[in-house]
Amino acid sequence: MNSNVLVIGLGLIGGSIALAIKKEHPDTTIYGFDKNKESSLLAKTLKVIDEAVFELEDIVHKCDFIFISVPVKQTIDIIQELSSYPLKKDVIVTDVGSTKQQIVQIADSIFGNLGVTFVGGHPMAGSHKSGVVAAKEHLFENAFYIFTPHNEKPSSNLAVKQLKVLLNGTKANFLIMTPEEHDRVAGVISHFPHIVAASLVHQAQKYDKVNELVRPLAAGGFRDITRIASSNPSMWRDILIQNRNVLLDLFEKWIDEMEQIKNFVANGKGDQIYDYFMDAKNFRDGLPTRTKGAIPSFYDLYVDIPDYPGIVSEITGLLAQERISITNIRIIETREEIYGVLRISFQSDEDRQKAKVCIESKTSYDTYNG
Incomplete structure (x- = not known):
């Protein structure tokens, strides 16, 4: 897919969308805009985007897809700003906000007479880290990615199909719902x-x-x-x-x-x-355990550890050797001469299981999932 994609808002979600698109469609050119210019420059340095944009009006006219990845209140401001620029014919604009009714209503009223198709979007995934440095191409894997198109417009159905193709690299589960639902x-x-x-x-x-x-x-x-x-x-x-x-x-x-x-x-x-x-x-x-929901999951592993100097660095050292990343670590309870509990948080269940095998195979400490 040889398209021009603009991502507005280069945080965790916007950055992860850019990475997933680029992985599946390497010929796509990803432009990135963030009100914080340093974030735009960092995103380019990290190769999350191909080109950093500092003025929206300089690039929107050539974009086939525009992702608005900012907080819900700012999304409305961005929609209004975009409407003041000459946009490319048949451009598809979408967002990632966790509320949809008000955003879709405003977008339809603003874009309705401009020939612009807006599709509400909400990828139900996140992380306990933030910023473009935390962006991952697999962030949305097994997550639900919801589209809330305008059902009365034939162009909306086509736009959803195009977005699914573009976002295929996310490996998300796509759903279509009304904004109200x-x-x-x-x-x-x-x-x-x-x-x-x-x-x-x-x-x-x-x-x-x-x-x-x-x-x-x-x-x-x-x-x-x-x-x-x-x-x-x-x-x-x-x-x-x-x-x-x-x-x-x-x-x-x-x-x-x-x-x-x-x-x-x-x-x-x-x-x-x-x-x-x-x-x-x-x-x-009975709730599903293999899919991601609206609230980020906590993949915790608890390790019973003795209270002696260097125990935490011993455990983290073993995980580092296996290149297993952790998102958080905390000693829940320690008392002199008795076992305490080390809680280690991971980005995914896969990382947690790898860590469990690693620790149990190389130490005598008991582990259990949170």
Whole structure:
């Protein structure tokens, strides 16, 4: 495919899209633009893009595909800016935002009379690292990549087919949904869980003021189940505002859910409490494990380690010898003369399994998956 592709926003997602396209279509020319010029230059140095662009109007007229890979609020600004330039005939513009209704509506109203086809997009994959340096061509492998085209336009179906070909190197699972359906699903499995995680942290923070044991005790499992509360506040502010109506409905349903379990507890209904947790367990245990979802997965490996100097460097040294990359490492608990727990996080389940084999074959330490 000999096309000109412009990626606007050279972070983790934009950079990974560029790498995946280039891998599958080496004849494609990838142009990259970022409001931070240093990011554009770095992307070119890392060979994530072919050419760095510093003014959109200098290049948009020759681009066949334009990917807008910036936060949802900025996406609307970029759409408006693009509409002020002479774009190439039959250009396909798409985005990667995690909300779709408002973006698609605005894009249709702006591009509708310009002969530009806009297809909403959302690759449901991410990482706990950010920036173009973290970009990987296989970031979207086994992830769901959702398209929300304008169903009333024949050109939209053709555009989706072209995007699938262009993005074939991502090895993602492509799905087509309406913007409304997308935002409802994303609200349930991503947006609202972030609200719940942040609320749990707020509750702990308030109780921390009256009990000094909260903070040290929260360093274990509580810290793990609320990981997503550490996400970018600006990004989540914009997502909650754009997906306001869906989330307001989910708030009401969540209150009903809490009232139900509250009633079980208040009235000592042991059987109902058991069933409540069992139903949740069965549904969760049946969730797919080989595909990526809207919230980045945590591929953790726990290692029981003795407390002596150099133990962490010993483990990381073994992994380095096998060229296994880690994304995070933390000692959860150590006490003098007893075993502690080392938690190592990886980019993928494949890396975690390689690390497990490596450590167990070369040491006497027990390991188990998180």
